Every structure is written in structure tokens, then in C-alpha cells.
Amino acid sequence: MTGRELRLRNIKRRLFIHVAIELLCNVIVCVALSLLQGPVFAPVWIRIAGVLALLNFVPMLIIECLTWRGAKHAVLDMWAFGQMNFDEVSRELAVRSAIQVDIKDSQPYIDVMHEQIGGSLAESEREVTALIEQLNLLNDQSSAQMERIVQSVESGKALTEVTASRVEHNNQLIVRLESRLGEQDSEMRENFEQIRMLADDVKALTPIIEVIANIASQTNLLALNAEIEAARAGDTGRAFAVVANEVRQLARRSTSTAADIAGKLNTTAGKVTGKMAEAQKKFEERHDRGDLQKLVVGLMEMQQEFTNSSELQLNVISDVEVGHQQSVECLVEAMGHIQFQDVMRQRMEHVQGAQLEMRDHLLELSEARDRPGSDDLFETTFKALLESHLDTYRMASQTVTHLSVAGGASQGDDGRPAIELF
Amino acid sequence: MAKTILIVDDSATMLMSLKSALSLGGFQVETATNGQVALDKLTAGLKPNLILTDINMPVMGGLEMIGKVRAMPSCRFFPILTLTTESETAKRDEGRRLGATGWLVKPVSGADLLKVIKQVLPGA
Numbered sequence: 001m002t003g004r005e006l007r008l009r010n011i012k013r014r015l016f017i018h019v020a021i022e023l024l025c026n027v028i029v030c031v032a033l034s035l036l037q038g039p040v041f042a043p044v045w046i047r048i049a050g051v052l053a054l055l056n057f058v059p060m061l062i063i064e065c066l067t068w069r070g071a072k073h074a075v076l077d078m079w080a081f082g083q084m085n086f087d088e089v090s091r092e093l094a095v096r097s098a099i100q101v102d103i104k105d106s107q108p109y110i111d112v113m114h115e116q117i118g119g120s121l122a123e124s125e126r127e128v129t130a131l132i133e134q135l136n137l138l139n140d141q142s143s144a145q146m147e148r149i150v151q152s153v154e155s156g157k158a159l160t161e162v163t164a165s166r167v168e169h170n171n172q173l174i175v176r177l178e179s180r181l182g183e184q185d186s187e188m189r190e191n192f193e194q195i196r197m198l199a200d201d202v203k204a205l206t207p208i209i210e211v212i213a214n215i216a217s218q219t220n221l222l223a224l225n226a227e228i229e230a231a232r233a234g235d236t237g238r239a240f241a242v243v244a245n246e247v248r249q250l251a252r253r254s255t256s257t258a259a260d261i262a263g264k265l266n267t268t269a270g271k272v273t274g275k276m277a278e279a280q281k282k283f284e285e286r287h288d289r290g291d292l293q294k295l296v297v298g299l300m301e302m303q304q305e306f307t308n309s310s311e312l313q314l315n316v317i318s319d320v321e322v323g324h325q326q327s328v329e330c331l332v333e334a335m336g337h338i339q340f341q342d343v344m345r346q347r348m349e350h351v352q353g354a355q356l357e358m359r360d361h362l363l364e365l366s367e368a369r370d371r372p373g374s375d376d377l378f379e380t381t382f383k384a385l386l387e388s389h390l391d392t393y394r395m396a397s398q399t400v401t402h403l404s405v406a407g408g409a410s411q412g413d414d415g416r417p418a419i420e421l422f
Numbered sequence: 423m424a425k426t427i428l429i430v431d432d433s434a435t436m437l438m439s440l441k442s443a444l445s446l447g448g449f450q451v452e453t454a455t456n457g458q459v460a461l462d463k464l465t466a467g468l469k470p471n472l473i474l475t476d477i478n479m480p481v482m483g484g485l486e487m488i489g490k491v492r493a494m495p496s497c498r499f500f501p502i503l504t505l506t507t508e509s510e511t512a513k514r515d516e517g518r519r520l521g522a523t524g525w526l527v528k529p530v531s532g533a534d535l536l537k538v539i540k541q542v543l544p545g546a
Contacts, residue, residue, distance in 0.1 A: 332443045
């Protein structure tokens with residue numbers, strides 16, 4: 001048996017003797033009182049003995065147990081201390097002193113960490129605020145862009161409608177123009193026909209001119225014969241010869257004039273016919289209907305292209321509207337998620353408060369050895385501080401985290417939903 | 423005409439994010455940084471169609487504000503929703519007793535928030 005066990009056995013024996021003497025004294029007192037008063041009062045003294053046991057012996061027993069526990073710890077500590085040599089004692093004291101200093105130095109450490117958290121929270125708030133501003137700006141720009149697209153499409157639709165109206169109007173004009181050109185064609189052809197008939201009439205004059213020329217020729221022959229006969233007649237025929245000569249000259253002039261007229265008529269008829277043919281050719285070329293048809297087709301194609309373009313624009317704007325609406329919904333969701341910053345801020349503020357509590361408690365611990373009569377009595381302990389947090393949490397998630405680490409039963413929130421309408 | 427919602431919260435990020443989300447939802451939004459500021463705005467003549475308030479705020483908290491708002495004759499009937507990290511049952515019950523219409527525990531998704539608001543705000 002070691003010296004320490006021997007010492008503990010002696011303390012235990014002393015305490016046992018203590019209890020035994022106490023019990024014996026109580027019994028002796030009761031027996032003596034019973035003998036002095038006689039058997040009549042025996043039941044009374046038995047009760048008195050019970051009361052004495054309750055008031056005296058049981059508390060005594062409890063005190064002795066506590067004394068035994070304290071003495072045991074003291075002997076163990078003292079024995080451990082007593083086993084140390086001088087160097088070990090010195091080292092132990094130095095370690096304790098260093099721990100005390102280090103605990104004091106934890107104060108600025110905790111303060112720095114406290115400020116770091118505070119700074120991070122402020123920075124996250126600034127950044128999240130900037131993020132919200134940027135998201136709002138993005139949404140404003142997107143909305144403005146959307147507005148511009150809508151206006152552009154409205155303008156396009158108006159332009160298409162105007163163009164369609166103009167094309168329709170042009171079609172009507174073309175129809176009227178075609179009709180008018182048709183009428184002009186008929187008139188021109190009638191005019192051409194009349195000119196051709198006129199030219200034919202002019203050509204028809206040529207045989208008449210030839211008849212006149214023949215008559216003039218025959219007249220010339222007759223006048224020549226008359227002149228010959230007048231010459232035969234002598235002086236009596238001289239006057240007739242003059243007449244015959246005049247007639248012959250007249251016939252000659254008639255022949256010449258007839259030839260001249262025939263030539264001019266032929267020239268005129270030829271020119272009229274040539275000019276008319278030329279005019280007809282140009283008329284036909286100028287009034288080629290193919291050009292008008294091409295114009296009509298071009299206008300119709302342009303109208304169709306405008307219609308297709310308008311439909312395409314409407315489809316595009318419809319897609320853009322759907323996309324914009326989805327963007328808005330995403331933005332609303334994003335704004336909802338930003339609540340995490342407020343949740344995190346409140347949790348971190350709670351941690352900051354706990355840090356200050358820890359700092360103050362460590363300070364108290366570091367000063368405990370210097371405080372007279374402090375022994376092992378502190379105003380609070382880490383265990384008590386930790387338990388006190390359960391009453392200060394605002395969020396169920398805080399309580400869940402606490403209990404998952406420290407253990408314990410959850411008080412819960414009675415299963416009430418996150419969204420509750422009364 | 424757009425309905426007006428008064429948001430009461432001491433967090434700048436909450437005020438901004440809620441204002442943006444509700445504006446995108448088609449609401450007119452007014453803000454106050456605590457219960458006292460909200461009361462001052464109501465006294466000055468602001469007539470919101472709904473109040474969305476935090477609970478734990480400096481100067482005047484949400485529960486005290488709800489009690490005082492409900493005591494104002496012109497503010498007895500429009501809905502008041504709380505949006506808070508506070509999940510304690512006793513505070514919920516107190517909020518209900520003071521006249522809150524509903525209790526929403528942060529974080530609440532944007533879609534759910536708009537859904538609840540449209541539920542308690544007919545015609546929104």
C-alpha cells in the first residue's frame with residue numbers, strides 16, 4: 001500500500017469513527033433518558049431518538065461524505081504537488097503564470113476577431129447593396145431596351161400599314177392607268193387607221209392624176225393637129241393656130257402639173273406611210289404591258305416582304321417579352337435570396353456578442369488567482385454562458401446548430417410553418 | 423393604380439432588396455428604418471395598402487409598432503405582415519394578438535412573398 005492510499009485510509013477511518021461516535025452519543029442519550037423516565041414514556045423517547053437522528057445524525061452523515069470527497073481531492077492534489085521536485089514546481093508555476101498572461105492577452109485577440117467580423121458584415125452589406133443597385137440598373141436598362149423594341153416594332157407596324165396602303169393605292173392607280181392606256185391605245189389605233197386610210201386616199205388620187213395627164217397629152221396631140229390644120233387653112237386658120245398653140249401649151253403645162261402633183265402625192269403618201277409605221281412601232285414599244293406587270297409584281301412582293309418582316313418582328317418582340325418576364329421573375333427570386341445577408345448578419349452579430357462574453361469571462365478567469373478568497377468560485381462558467389445562449393437565439397437554425405454541437409433536447413417551434421397567415 | 427406597400431426594416435440590404443422585388447411585382451413602395459419612422463409617416467398622412475415589417479429593430483420594434491398602428495383609427499383594417507428571423511412561438515402569438523395578419527420567417531423566396539402579399543391584398 002502506498003503512502004497516499006494509507007493517508008486516505010486514515011482519513012476515512014477518522015471520519016467513520018466520527019460518525020460512529022455521533023451515533024453512539026445519540027443512542028446513549030436516548031437510553032439514559034428512557035431509564036430516567038421509566039418504561040411508561042418509552043414510545044415518546046423512541047420518537048425523540050428518531051427526531052434526533054434526523055436532525056443530527058443524517059446531516060452529520062452528509063457533511064462527512066462531503067468532507068471525505070474534499071479531503072480525497074486535496075490529498076490527491078497535495079500528493080501530486082508533493083511528488084514534484086523544485087524544478088517541476090517552478091515549471092508549474094511558470095506555466096500557470098504564462099497561462100494567466102495569455103488569457104489576458106486573449107482580450108485584444110478576441111477584440112480583433114470581433115472587429116473583423118464587424119468589418120466583414122459591413123463590407124458584405126456594402127457589396128450586397130451595390131449588387132442590388134447594379135441589378136436594379138440592369139433591370140432598368142432591360143426595361144428601357146424592351147420599351148425601345150416595342151416602340152420600334154410599333155413604328156415598323158405603322159410603316160408596314162402605310163406601305164400596304166400605298167401599295168394598294170398604287171395598284172388602283174396602275175389599274176386606272178392600264179385602263180386609260182388601253183383607251184389611248186384604241187384611240188391611237190383609230191388615228192393610225194384614219195391616217196392609213198388618208199394615205200390610201202392620197203394614193204388613190206394617183207390614177208386620177210394619170211388620167212388628167214393622159215387627157216392633157218391627148219389635148220396636146222389635138223392641139224398639135226389643130227395647129228397643123230390651122231397652118232393648112234392659111235390666113236383663115238391663123239387665129240385658130242394661135243388658139244391651138246395656146247391649147248397645146250396649156251396641155252403641156254397640165255401634163256407637167258399632173259406629173260408634179262402625182263410625184264408630190266406619191267412622196268406625201270410614202271412619207272405618211274413611213275412616219276405612221278415608225279410611230280406605230282414606237283407606240284408598240286412604249287406601251288409594252290410587261291413593264292407595268294413587273295411594277296405590279298414588284299409592289300406586291302414589297303408588300304409581302306413588309307408583311308413578313310412585320311410578323312417576324314412581332315414574333316421577335318413576343319420572344320423578347322417572354323424573356324424579359326423570365327428575367328424579372330429571376331430578379332425577384334434573386335432579391336429574395338439576398339435576405340441571406342440579413343440572416344447571416346444577425347447570426348454573426350450574435351457570435352460577436354458571444355465573443356465579448358467570452359473575453360470578459362476569460363478576463364475574470366485570469367484575475368481569479370489574484371483575487372483574495374476567490375478559491376474556485378466564479379460568477380459564471382463557460383458551460384452556463386453556453387446554456388444561456390439557448391434563451392437568446394432568434395432563429396430556429398441557431399438553436400439547431402447549438403444543440404447539434406453541444407447536445408440537448410430541442411424546445412422546437414411547435415412545428416409552425418415559416419409562412420403563417422393568421 | 424398600383425397598391426402601396428410600406429416596408430419597415432433596419433437592414434439596408436433588406437429595404438433595398440424588398441423594394442426592388444415588390445417594385446418588379448408592380449407595387450408602389452415606401453420604406454422606414456424602424457417602427458417610429460413608420461408611425462411618423464403614417465401620422466403624416468401616408469396611406470399604405472399593406473405594411474411589411476421586421477420585428478427586432480432599434481428605437482421601436484415591430485410588435486410595438488403593430489400595436490400602435492392598430493390603435494390608429496385609419497389603420498385598423500389593412501393587412502400587416504411580419505418578415506423576420508424571429509421564430510419564437512410566443513412572439514408569433516403576441517404578433518397575432520396585436521393585429522398582425524401573417525408571420526413570415528426569413529428567408530422567404532421572392533415568388534412566395536409576392537404570392538402571400540397578393541393573397542392578403544385582394545386586387546393586387
